[in-house]
Amino acid sequence: MKTEQDPRLASTTGTSTGFKRKAKAYLALTKPRVIELLLVTTLPTMIFAQGGLPGVWLIISTMVGGALAAGSAGSFNCYIDRDIDKVMHRTEKRPLVTGEVTPREALIFSWVLGVAAITVLWFGANPLAAGLGVAAIFFYVVVYSLILKRRTPQNIVWGGVAGCMPVLIAWAAVTNTVEWPAIVLFLIIFLWTPPHYWPLSMKYSDDYNAAKVPMLGAIAGARVVSVQVVLYAYATVACSLLLIPVGGAGWVFTVAAVAAGIWFLSETHKLHTSAVRGTVTDKGSMKVFHGSISYLTVVFLALAIDPFIGGPVF
Numbered sequence: 001m002k003t004e005q006d007p008r009l010a011s012t013t014g015t016s017t018g019f020k021r022k023a024k025a026y027l028a029l030t031k032p033r034v035i036e037l038l039l040v041t042t043l044p045t046m047i048f049a050q051g052g053l054p055g056v057w058l059i060i061s062t063m064v065g066g067a068l069a070a071g072s073a074g075s076f077n078c079y080i081d082r083d084i085d086k087v088m089h090r091t092e093k094r095p096l097v098t099g100e101v102t103p104r105e106a107l108i109f110s111w112v113l114g115v116a117a118i119t120v121l122w123f124g125a126n127p128l129a130a131g132l133g134v135a136a137i138f139f140y141v142v143v144y145s146l147i148l149k150r151r152t153p154q155n156i157v158w159g160g161v162a163g164c165m166p167v168l169i170a171w172a173a174v175t176n177t178v179e180w181p182a183i184v185l186f187l188i189i190f191l192w193t194p195p196h197y198w199p200l201s202m203k204y205s206d207d208y209n210a211a212k213v214p215m216l217g218a219i220a221g222a223r224v225v226s227v228q229v230v231l232y233a234y235a236t237v238a239c240s241l242l243l244i245p246v247g248g249a250g251w252v253f254t255v256a257a258v259a260a261g262i263w264f265l266s267e268t269h270k271l272h273t274s275a276v277r278g279t280v281t282d283k284g285s286m287k288v289f290h291g292s293i294s295y296l297t298v299v300f301l302a303l304a305i306d307p308f309i310g311g312p313v314f
Contacts, residue, residue, distance in 0.1 A: 025100035026109060029078050030071030038070050038166045039063060040297055044304035045170035045185055048247070051307045054174055061124020062173040066166050068117035069133040073140040073162060075110040079103060080145045084211035090204050125173035132172055136165035153216040156201075160193030181247030184239065188299070191236040195229040195268060196292035199285040217285075226268075226275035229288065233268040237261035240299055248312040249303070256302030264295040 042063055046054050078085070078096055082103065085091035095101040101109075114137055122130035144159030164186045171182035194216075201208055201217030202225060208218035217225050240257045243249045249257075271288050274280045 021100065025095035028095050029075040029101060029106055029109060030113070031074035031077075034074060035067050035070045037293065038163065039067060041185075041189065041300050042066050042166045042170045044300040045167045045182070046174050047304045048181070048307060049171045049174040058125060058173060061120055062129065062170055065117050065121035065124060065129070065133060066169055068113050068120060069137055070166070072110050072113035072117055073137045075106060075113060076137070076141040077145045079106045079110060080141070084213060087210050088204070088207040090207050121169065121173070126176050128176055129169050129173040132165055132169045136162050136169070139165070150213055153214045153219060156197045156215065157194055160190055160197075163193060164189040181243060184242050184246050187239050188236060189296070191232055191239055192292065192296060194232040195236065196289065198225050198229055199271065199288040202280070202285040203282045222275035222280045226272040226280070230265075230268045230272050233265055237265060244313050248314070250306045250310045250312050252309050253302045253306040254313055257299055260295050260298040264291060267291045
């Protein structure tokens with residue numbers, strides 16, 4: 001026998017489901033995977049700057065403030081790019097494309113996150129960290145999203161500056177200044193961004209071409225792109241080793257940076273060899289993309305462990 005569902009229960013269930021979908025859509029606007037990657041570099045930098053474990057409140061404030069700043073920038077980017085996201089398969093399910101969030105809602109959400117981020121960094125860390133947070137949001141939203149992305153094949157090179165800012169914010173949160181080791185960490189991520197992102201754009205070249213976004217991996221041949229990937233990878237590994245004389249890094253970091261660097265370089269060379277032979281596949285390019293994430297994770301994990309084991313190499 002069929003039973004009638006209580007209308008009040010149905011209403012409550014529908015409201016709960018609707019709220020969860022909306023919350024999930026707002027979360028998607030922040031690009032949580034990007035936030036995860038940025039936070040991987042934040043805590044190790046704080047530990048290295050402190051020479052040990054910083055205060056719990058400072059860690060929480062910096063991590064939360066940094067996550068909010070990255071979320072704000074990502075949300076603004078989704079708002080700005082909603083027109084091209086419609087024509088790219090990789091982004092066609094973003095909330096502004098599906099209509100789960102309206103442009104007005106996304107814009108308000110972006111501003112709220114940005115203000116919250118700066119407030120948390122200002123009072124939880126210091127004004128310098130907050131100012132660097134403002135710079136990070138501005139660079140990603142204005143310089144990259146509005147100015148560079150649709151105009152130059154070097155967009156991700158300079159746009160990557162925003163992704164380098166978390167290490168400066170982390171260092172400033174601990175020391176209330178920006179010193180040479182922080183600059184080296186900034187440059188590591190700056191140089192790492194092209195060999196991280198260009199292999200991804202090789203896979204999604206049709207998407208970028210359809211959206212008329214001149215990403216180098218999409219508009220240049222595999223040989224040209226693979227050469228650039230290899231060169232930037234060498235620059236990244238070389239820059240990481242500067243932290244030994246400049247930042248007083250120890251043996252844990254040194255061994256990890258050298259070992260991970262050799263492995264990362266070998267993966268980029270494999271991509272180049274495939275490009276020369278004309279046998280590059282999506283699987284091959286994505287292996288370098290995912291490998292670059294593993295490389296950066298190992299380097300920064302070693303950075304976090306380094307202060308607790310042994311002393312500086314020099």
